[in-house]
Amino acid sequence: MLSPERLALPDYEYLAQRHVLTYMEDAVCQLLENKEDISQYGIARFFTEYFNSVCQGTHILFREFSFIQATPHNRASFLRAFWRCFRTVGKNGDLLTMREYHCLLQLLCPDFPLELTQKAARIVLMDDAMDCLMSFSDFLFAFQIQFYYSEFLESVAAIYQDLLAGKNPNTVIVPTSSSGQHRQRPTVGEASVLEGVEASLFYQCLENLCDRHKYSCPPPALVKEVLSNVQRLTFYGFLVALSKHHGINQALGALPDKGDLMHDPATDEELERLLAQIPGLVNSATANPEASCLPSRTPPRVGSPWRPLHHARKLDAESDGSTEETDESET
Amino acid sequence: MAAVEKRRPAVAPAANFTDSGRPAGPRAAATAESEEDFLRQVGVTEMLRAALLKVLEARPEEPIAFLAHYFENMGLRSPANGGAGEPPGQLLLQQQRLGRALWHLRLAHHSQRTAFNNNVGVAYECLSASGRKKKPGLDGRTYSELLKRICRDGEAPEEVVAPLLHKIQCRDHEAVPLGVFRAGMLTCFVLLEFVARAGALYQLLEDPALAVADRRVGQAVLDTLEGALRASDEAAAPACFLEAGSRLGPDSLALAMDRALVARRPSSPMTREEFLEKAAALFIAKVKPVG
Structure with missing residues (x-):
């Protein structure tokens, strides 16, 4: 209490x-x-x-982007609003491109930066396939991680680059030069053969980061869980694992589990009630319960920004x- | 926070709690001044200052919900008070005062003693504000009614709290000094929490299938509680807390319950009401009657 x-x-x-x-x-x-x-x-x-x-x-x-990202509560609220407004996209099984998702985001937040949408799409798609279509849930969960933990992920990217280059960002804590060199040589050698960085070393750095990070970061125990399953991993491999981890989704608390993403009876009821009030729509809505056969590429109606x-x-x-x-x- | 500070440079610092330096040209400064004036004139500055003080005093777990509630209450009572319409009847006025006093009393938990005491003071002032015909001061009738309302809202069974009310009530025509009022409010809130805890305790003892507890176990728990409370009569303040704590520790409680079960007395059920009543009686026995 x-x-x-x-x-x-x-x-x-x-x-x-x-x-x-x-x-x-x-x-x-x-x-x-x-x-x-x-x-x-x-x-x-x-x-x-x-x-x-x-x-x-x-x-x-x-509201303007600077306000939307100002607090963790605002970020979670925005994720939730995005899900609730455009859930039907996923329900209809439509696949959209990064730019189309960006348009949807801009309907809720007119000055939403393209850069952030691109970063989220990069978690789902390979670098050379950025024009490809994505499912709603893939994009949503990737976007969630990228948007909510944006500052944290920037620091993670820097650490990852350092590790790739053979620098250990923790050298301040382990200052003996001999051990540092000892670790450096094999890493450089392996990097040419293997992709990514060693998971346990990566975790040590991230644990350190979580401790002193002033922005929100995912629960360290779950980060550990993600990293303890693999020997080595790449930066995007790590982001994909984060975005698919249901524990992290739960800890963040903005979205339901992936399985329940399309399931929101309260909103459905409300929607049906509203649709019933519009005489022109009644026929199409009731005659076509299988809305999935409709190629509805037009973005759903929301209040104009x-x-x-x-x-x-x-x-x-x-x-x-x-x-x-x-x-x-x-x- | 840095991002927040940069938001909308055209709008200048609104109230005086934003003291960070923003870039402000001469024109921006002028609008800032006029906006500050506007806020002060319509009373926003004062209102937010009071709200912020309340937040800091009560330190609620969810300050935003607290603020929503705070302003809602303020909005509800202002039209009736300052409206130009006909004055509300004496009875309605009395109900409003009680509601306002209750609201102040509930702003902070009683364990936050400074905040709670402040709120008790404000509630006392609310209640003793003079009506048109009455002299200022709080009478026993209002005080008793407030106590009843608190107990009723606390969802404690009436027969459980009735002995307490009997003990700390004043006569209807008596004037109630602040000290008595404060002690009464505190006792009432503590008892409600005590009863809630006792209810939780009973739930642990309860047989889920029968919805009653074993009398032998229930009585053993009550006896242990009584022993712990009695210990506080004998020793000085810090020692008696330790003594009571050790008597109520899991070890001695389990021992007592175990002994009760082994004893060859016939088992009979004990209902929740009976348990709560007996537990509350132990508490109420320690309350000093008024006057």
């Missing part, structure tokens, strides 16, 4: 750890952009809606009823 650690922290650290000031500051920015809202509903109501939407994870919709922000937020607030119970786990 009580966590003494939380109560013992200095004020500023407690606030920083939970990003309280980030959200308060953002709430004020939003308020300044929507001054007419306060005169109508009052400030307290405005803040209530803002903080409720943060809890429910709908606060990131149609250039709509004024406060407008979009009100839309979310209305549909919140159905999402509440599934969203609780991540807050």
Whole structure:
């Protein structure tokens, strides 16, 4: 019930750890952009809606990229929103290219950087096959790792390069030059024959990294598990293993297990209810329950990103009823 | 955090908790000033300052949910209070005051004693604010009603908490000083937690199939608890905690339960209500009556 650690922290650290000031500051920015809202509903109501939407994870919709990646909660909320909005792509079995997935991401976040989508696609595809089609779930899980652990993976890439080049990033900790040389020679020799780096050495470096990393990183025990199954591995081999590891997916808490990815009865019900209200759509929706035979390459309907922000937020607030119970786990 | 600071350079630092230096030209500075003025004028600055203080005082596990709840409550009570409409009836006003006091009391767990004491103080002020006809001060009737509400919301069975209420209640017309009020609130919250723990304990003893516990085991546990509590009468403060702790340790408790089972008394069931009532009675026996 009580966590003494939380109560013992200095004020500023407690606030920083939970990003309280980030959200308060953002709430004020939003308020300044929507001054007419306060005169109508009052400030307290405005803040209530803002903080409720943060809890429910709908606060990131149609926001700028810098905000979306500002906190781990925002990142998880964005992943979840992406999954919920475009789940039908996977359900229909459509395969899309990297650029098409990027367009979908931009529907939720207009200034989403292409670089990040490319990096995620590179986990799924080989370098020379970047135009190939990917399934929704492959892309989603690769994207999750790349987006959520982005800073961590950058550090991992640097460590990997050092190891490949025969440098041991841990040499500061093991300073005896003889042992360093001893290790160097065979690594260089092997690198020409074998691909990648030695898993156990790689793990030592990563363990060290997890300890001092200030951004989120995957649970070290699971990283160890991934690396203890193999002798050697490449950087992308490591990323693929991370993205397919269901324990890491669970620890992150934004997406369901791979098997349940297409299964979201609450949203399905809500969708059906909404579709039933649109007279023109009823026929096509009920006559074609096997939607998979439709080549629906057009992106699903979402609110256009250039709509004024406060407008979009009100839309979310209305549909919140159905999402509440599934969203609780991540807050 | 660095990325956050860079966000939207056109919007200047909104409230005075952002003290990091942002690039601000003369025009940006002007808008910043007007925005700061605006925020101060409409009361946002003051409101957020108060909210932040509450967060720091209570240190909730989930501060964002806490804030949502905090502002929701504020929004609920402001129109009724400051509205230009007709004044609410005396009874409604009383209910509002009770609700507000309860809300303050629940902001922090009683183990966070400083925060809890502050909140008790605020709740006391809420309740003793003078009505139109009444003199300021808290009377026994309101105090008793608050105690009842806390117990009811705490989901403890009525017969379990009734003896406590009897002990710490004041007469309806009596004025209740802050000290008595604070002690009463604290005792009430501690008892509720005690009863909840006792309920969990009972669940462990309970036979899942029959939904009752063995009387011999239940009584043994209660006796051990009583022994531990009695120990605190004899020794000075730090020693008695240790003494009670050791008596309640897994070893001695298991020993007592084992002995109870071996004893050749006939087995009979003990219900949850009975167990809770007896456990609570042990606690309530230690509470000093008011007056």
